[in-house]
Amino acid sequence: MTTVLALQPAMPRPSPVPIAAATHSQTQTQTQTKGAMLGKENIVQVRPISTTGATANIRTRRERPCDACRRRKSRCVIHEGAVLCVLCEFHKQDCTFVQSPQPRKRKLPSEPKKDDIKKRSTDPVPEVKKSVSAKPNGTPKQIAVQVSSGPNPPQFSGETLGLQRRKHSRYIGLTTPFDATLIGLSQFDTHNESNFDLGTLRRVNDHECFIMLPDETAQDFNEDAEALNAIENIVAPHGSALVDIYFRIIHPSFPIVQKRIFYERLRNGDRQFSPPLLAGMYILALNWWVHEPELAHLRKPDAAKLDVIASKSLSIAMQRPKLSTVQAGLLLLQRPEADSWSLTTQLVAIGQELGLHLDCSNWSVPQWEKGLRNRIAWGLYMQDKWSSLIHGRPSHIFSANWAVRAISDENFHENEDGSSNPEHEDENENEEAEKGQILFAQMISLTAIMAEIMDTFYTQVAIQDLANAGKNSTQLILERAKPVQIRLKEWFAKLPASARMDNVVANQLSATGYLHLAYFATEITLHRRIVQSLDPATSDAYLLYICRSAAKTRLISAMDFVNRLRPEHLQAFWYFPSKTNFTLIGTFGSLLWATAPAQEEAEFYKTRLREYRWTLSVSSKRAEFLDYAVQMLDASKAMLNNLAKKPSYVENQISKVGVPAQSVTSTQLPTQEHDQDALMGDAPPSLSRITSNSAFSGFSNETLDQYGSDQAGGTRSPSSPPTSVG
Structure with missing residues (x-):
């Protein structure tokens, strides 16, 4: 280990x-020599990128690069017998030598080198913006990093x-x-x-x-070349198109791969990738195959075959773990059908072997690797925490042993020297990248709040504390819920504009849906624990009303959010717990149905669940993973068929159920803000004037405090469900 x-x-x-x-010249010479040696001895014979045309483009290395490579300042590589260079072949464009080279600007002796200026501006340790975890007590001594300064430094030197x-x-x-x-x-x-x-x-x-x-000490090392060839044969000749789909749709919201270095390796003809990582990228990109006009009419590659190769090669890669091993595992776990708690725990262990739980900001590694490590570490953190929630298992990452710095803008820089270089991307790509980075960072901070809820209410110690509290368990839960509820409310209030649901451009995918769905899942996880502690026979009538009213509000808000999802949301990238998070909304509604004190209230939730199922079934035409939520709703309904018939409000005593009388005006009832304040420990005056002849009508004051019509950003509303469904 x-x-x-x-x-x-x-x-x-x-x-x-x-x-x-070492001096600058010595360092450069040593690094370039070592990089050249590594490049030769580590090459795995893999089928090169196919070329088109029969006429060879005769050119020596000393001749000038093609026009496209000169504009991009990229190395121009033409394989023997090929017409196009690797870059032009990859982008399916003409490889021309028409334009004249631009005259070079002669630098004055006193003028500092551009590389030196860039290095000085990017070398300092990035400032921590906001901490979401425990920080180390001391700051180790900074160690200098040796960086190759040649014109084409090897991307993966020693x-x-x-x-x-x-x-x-x-x-x-x-x-x-x-x-x-x-x-x-x-x-x-x-x-x-x-x-x-x-x-x-x-x-x-x-x-x-x-x-x-x-x-070489690991078993089956030489099988990588065979696996890579098998992967490329499955997707050929659409590998480059799938890579483009991956980086356009998935990467902005889940940036755990170094995009620029990946593309540079493709352009330079370097095909030595991690087999499970490449397979994982292809598998995820295939989910958008039918949405690509150039691919939709073609035969779709077999994702099942890719999955078999990916799983086998990942188990082999775990014997010699690298960052690419964790990257591959995280990508494979993003598949809608992937639901592996055991793989998650393996990845956490591998991440610890690689030191991903540590602060690498002052390590003697390239700047780009520091940012990549930080992003992968937080991706692993979220994988562990959300898997813990959806599987109901104990988390494997604890704040006492988590020293990773909070995510910052510097961690997203793609260049080899860790600097930002947006001029190589068009305006739309830059906007999507920035939006995705915000979503990724916001998801990390939300995950920290969700993890606090899990630690506060769902650990074995917390469960025992609540059991020992007996009839006072609800009050204990409300006391402990107050600080985390405040954090959750502040998180939502401070969301940047680009992360809100109404920030949608027509005919352009928006991944904001998974973030807001995770927010509702977090709220539901908190309120679910409160509802579970309530007992109509022993709970105070006012407390029962307040808690169930707040829970009902959260459910309606979540269902309204789902109802307002647009095609731009549904067809975008959804983070791995999303299919379960959709299900948790239905589970929460079923819980409120099962625990309703009276038949009228139970019928209300039954009706809303029927509408929710209809919304999911319609939306699943654009997002197939929603079929899972529909199936789970049906399973819950089958269980609810065994529920005993509840008494009506006429048969019940108001002192036991705490539901306001129909004759009481809304000014006499606690508002929704008061409901939330009550959960925080700031309750309004007692409802002494409520009478016992109430009929349930879904509670008064149904104002939605999170997603009104002007916030949801959507106009799509599924057709009304048939009344016979239920």
């Missing part, structure tokens, strides 16, 4: 070779830690046989490495160290 080791700077140690001791070609890393922990003091005695070279019999020690700062092991 990879074990992380914290090297204690206070311990005496021999003076190792300084990490940044400087990277988590994506080396022939090696994988394992974190060394404090309690392992690799004692920090002993590691401090090792002599580290200019690449921060120290070789010994068991492997290579890779120091990332004065406190933490990894052991690098060769991939």
Whole structure:
């Protein structure tokens, strides 16, 4: 196993070779030489990108690049016998040599280099915007990072830690046989490495160290080339089109892959990708196959075959874990049909082996890898927390051992040096990328609130505390719910405009739906616990009314949100827990139906659930994963058929059910704001004037406080369901 080791700077140690001791020219020469050696020895023979045409475009390396590559300032590669360069073939465009090269600007001796200016502006550790987790107590000493300064530095030189070609890393922990003091005695070279019999020690700062092991020690290493060929054969000749779909639709909202480096490797003819990662990208992109005019009329590649290869190659990759292993696992878990708690737990363990639970901001790794690690780490955090909710299992990530810095703008930069370079993207791509980054960051902060709810109410310790409270359990829940309810309310109030549901452009997909659905699932998870604690026979009548009224409001708001989803939402990317989150709305309605004190109230929820099922069934034509929610609704209804008939309000005593009388005016009843205040512990005066001859009418004051007609941003409303459905 990879074990992380914290090297204690206070311990005496021999003076190792300084990490940044080499001169600039020495560093550049060493890095380029090592990168060239790695590039040669790590090449796996994979079928190259197909070329078209029979006439060879004769050109030597010393001749100028084509017009397109010159504009993009990209390396122009033409395979032997090919007509088009790799870049032009990938984009299906003409490969011309018409334009003249632009004259180079002669720099004055005193003018600083552009690379030096960019490096100074991007090297500082990014500022933490907002913390959503525990932070480490100390800040380790900064270690200089060696960056190749050549015109075409290798993307995956020895400087990277988590994506080396022939090696994988394992974190060394404090309690392992690799004692920090002993590691401090090792002599580290200019690449921060120290070789010994068991492997290579890779120091990332004065406190933490990894052991690098060769991939050849893992079983079935040579099967990668065969798996890659099989994957490409399944999707051929549409691989590049599927990659474009992935980065256009999925990547903005779930940015766990380094887009620019991925494309650069494609353009340079480098096809040595992680098989499960590439298969996962293809599998997800296939969900939008029918929406692409160029692909819809063609035979769709077999996603099931890709899934078989992905699963097998992922199990092999886990033996030599890299960042690409976690990336692949997270992508495969985004499939609507994927629902694996065991894979989630495996990925958490692998992430810890790779040190993803640590703050890497001062590690001696490339700047782009720091941002990528941060994004993958938070993606893993959300996978663990939402899987914990939808599976009802204990989370495997705890704040005491989570030192990852809060996500920041710098973490999304795609360039190899970690800088922002938007000029290579068109305006629409930049807007979608920025919107996706906001959604990703907002989902992280929402997940932290949801995790707090799970820790407060659904752990075994919390369950026992509530059981011990007996008839006072509801009051205990309300006291504990107050701070998290305030956080949730503030989160929603502070949502940026681009993350709101009404921010929709016609005929352009919008992924904001999954974020707002997760918000409602979080609210429901909180109110569900309150409703479960209520007992009409023993609960105070006023408290019973307040709690059930607030729960009813949350249910109606959630159902209204689903009813107002537009095609732009339904056909966009939906985060993996979404199909279960849609189901939780129906489950909550079924819970309110089952626990209703009287038949009139039960009939109200029965009617709303029938309408909700109709909405889901209509919407599933555009989002097939909603069929799961429909099936679960039907399963819940089958269980409710066993529910005993409830008494009517005429037969019940108002003191037991706490429902206001029909004759009481709305000014005499607590408003919805008062309902929420009551849950916070600030209750309005007692309802002493309520009489006992009430008929249930869905409660008074049905104002929707979250999604009114001017907020939902949608006009689509499914047809009314047939009255016979139910």
